[in-house]
Amino acid sequence: xxxxxxxSAFRSPRWWASAIGAATGLFLLQVWLPNLGTIWSVTSxxxxxxxxxxxxxxxxxxxxxxxxxxxxxxxxxxxxxLFGLNxxxxxxxxxxxxxxxxxxxxxxGVAAAxxxxxxxxxxxxxxxxxxxxxxxxxxxxxxxxxxxxxDLLAVIVLGFGLYxxxxxxxxxESCTIQPVQSSxxxxxxxxxxxLELPDSVRSYIHLRDPDGP
Amino acid sequence: MSRSxxxxxxxxxxxxGDSRSRFRxxxxxxxxxxxxxxxxxxxxxxxxGSAAPVSREDRVxxxxxxxxxxxxxxxFKCPFCTRFHVQTESQLRSRYVDTGLIRFVWRxxxxxxxxxxxxxxxxxCAQAQGAFWQFHDAAYEFxxxxxxxxxxxxxxxxAYSGHLDxxxxxxxxxxxxxRSCRDHGTYQDAxxxxxxxxxxxxxxxxxxxxxxxxxxxxxxxxxxxxxxIDSQLPRP
Numbered sequence: 001x002x003x004x005x006x007x008s009a010f011r012s013p014r015w016w017a018s019a020i021g022a023a024t025g026l027f028l029l030q031v032w033l034p035n036l037g038t039i040w041s042v043t044s045x046x047x048x049x050x051x052x053x054x055x056x057x058x059x060x061x062x063x064x065x066x067x068x069x070x071x072x073x074x075x076x077x078x079x080x081x082l083f084g085l086n087x088x089x090x091x092x093x094x095x096x097x098x099x100x101x102x103x104x105x106x107x108x109g110v111a112a113a114x115x116x117x118x119x120x121x122x123x124x125x126x127x128x129x130x131x132x133x134x135x136x137x138x139x140x141x142x143x144x145x146x147x148x149x150x151d152l153l154a155v156i157v158l159g160f161g162l163y164x165x166x167x168x169x170x171x172x173e174s175c176t177i178q179p180v181q182s183s184x185x186x187x188x189x190x191x192x193x194x195l196e197l198p199d200s201v202r203s204y205i206h207l208r209d210p211d212g213p
Numbered sequence: 214m215s216r217s218x219x220x221x222x223x224x225x226x227x228x229x230g231d232s233r234s235r236f237r238x239x240x241x242x243x244x245x246x247x248x249x250x251x252x253x254x255x256x257x258x259x260x261x262g263s264a265a266p267v268s269r270e271d272r273v274x275x276x277x278x279x280x281x282x283x284x285x286x287x288x289f290k291c292p293f294c295t296r297f298h299v300q301t302e303s304q305l306r307s308r309y310v311d312t313g314l315i316r317f318v319w320r321x322x323x324x325x326x327x328x329x330x331x332x333x334x335x336x337x338c339a340q341a342q343g344a345f346w347q348f349h350d351a352a353y354e355f356x357x358x359x360x361x362x363x364x365x366x367x368x369x370x371x372a373y374s375g376h377l378d379x380x381x382x383x384x385x386x387x388x389x390x391x392r393s394c395r396d397h398g399t400y401q402d403a404x405x406x407x408x409x410x411x412x413x414x415x416x417x418x419x420x421x422x423x424x425x426x427x428x429x430x431x432x433x434x435x436x437x438x439x440x441x442i443d444s445q446l447p448r449p
Contacts (some may be wrong), residue, residue: 038427
C-alpha cells in the first residue's frame with residue numbers, strides 16, 4: 001500500500017482533479033436527477049438573471065437535506081466519493097495497461113446507485129422509468145430499508161471495483177524485472193528486448209524455445 | 214521502421230485466460246448498461262408533463278385570482294410529503310398564499326400503501342363537509358408527531374388506523390357523516406381517477422409539484438419554490 005501511495009498518479013494534481021470532478025458530477029447528478037428537466041429549463045431561461053440561476057442551483061442542492069433520509073444522504077456522498085476514486089484509478093490503469101475489469105465494476109456500481117436515486121415515497125426515478133411507477137413503488141415498499149438496499153449494493157460494487165483497481169495498480173508497481181549486468185546478446189522474444197537476463201533465466205528460455213538465440 | 218503493438222496489448226493476451234476475458238467483456242456490458250440506464254433516465258426526466266387544469270372539484274387554498282398556481286400531488290402516508298408540510302408549506306402559505314400571490318392546490322396520489330387510499334378518501338369526505346384543509350393539516354401533524362418526526366417509518370404498516378375519527382373531530386367535522394362517507398367508499402373512484410390522471414401526466418412519486426409550468430419532484434427546500442414562484446410572478 002505504501003508503494004501504491006507513492007505512485008506518481010497520486011502525486012498528480014490532475015489525478016485528484018479528475019477524482020474530485022467525477023465525484024462532484026455524480027453527486028450533483030444524484031441530487032438533481034429527479035428535476036433535471038426543471039433545472040435545464042431554469043438555467044436556459046431568459047427571464048432569470050445569472051445570479052437567480054446560481055441561487056436556484058445552490059438551493060436545489062439543499063434537497064440532500066430535505067428530500068433524502070439521513071442514511072440515504074450519507075450513501076449518496078459515499079457513492080460519489082467511491083465513484084470519483086474508481087474513475088480516476090480506471091483512467092490511470094487504462095493509460096498504463098489498457099481496458100480493465102475495474103472500469104466495468106465501477107460502472108455497475110453507478111448503475112446500481114442510479115436505480116435507487118429518489119426514495120420510497122418520491123419514487124426511484126430510474127427504476128420507475130424501467131419498470132413503471134406502480135411496480136417501482138411496490139418494490140420499494142417491499143424492501144425492508146425502503147430502497148436503501150440499492151445504494152448499499154452500489155457501495156459494495158464500487159468498493160469491489162476500487163479494490164480491483166488498487167490491487168492491479170499495486171501489483172503492476174511491485175512486479176518489476178530488475179535488469180542485471182551480462183555480456184549475452186538480447187533475447188529477442190518480443191518483450192524486454194533491451195534487458196539483459198541472468199544465466200538461469202536465459203537457460204530456461206533456451207529449454208522452452210530451442211529456436212531462440 | 215515497423216510499428217510495434219502497445220505494451221498493454223502485447224501483455225494482456227498472454228497473462229489473462231478466457232475467464233478474465235469473459236469477465237472483462239461482461240464488465241463493459243455492465244458499463245454500457247449503466248450508460249443506457251442513465252440516458253433513459255435523463256430522457257424520461259426531461260419529458261416534463263403538466264398538471265390538469267384546476268377545477269371546481271380541486272382542494273384549493275388561496276385566492277382564485279392568484280397569478281401563480283402551485284399543485285401538489287401528495288400522499289398522507291408519504292414521509293417526505295409530511296416533511297414538506299412541516300418544513301416548507303407553512304412558509305409558502307405565509308409568504309405567498311396569505312398575500313394572494315399563489316393558490317395552492319392538493320391532488321391525491323396515494324402510492325405508498327393501501328392505507329394511503331383510505332386516508333385520501335377520508336380527505337375527500339372532509340372536503341364534502343368543507344373542511345379539507347383542516348383535515349389535511351391534522352393528518353400530517355398526527356403522522357409527523359407520532360411517527361416520522363420520531364424517526365419511525367410506517368410505510369407499509371398501519372398508522373392512521375383507529376385515529377381517523379379523532380382527526381375528524383380535530384377538523385371540526387360531523388364524525389357520523391364522516392364515518393358513513395368512508396364506510397360507503399363514496400370517493401373511491403374519484404381518488405383512483407385522480408391517481409391515474411397524475412400518472413398519465415408524468416407524476417411518478419410523491420411529493421410532486423407543478424409550480425406554474427415547472428415540475429418539481431421531492432420535498433425541495435423552500436428557496437427552490439420561492440425562486441420558481443418569484444420568476445413567474447408579474448414583474449413590476
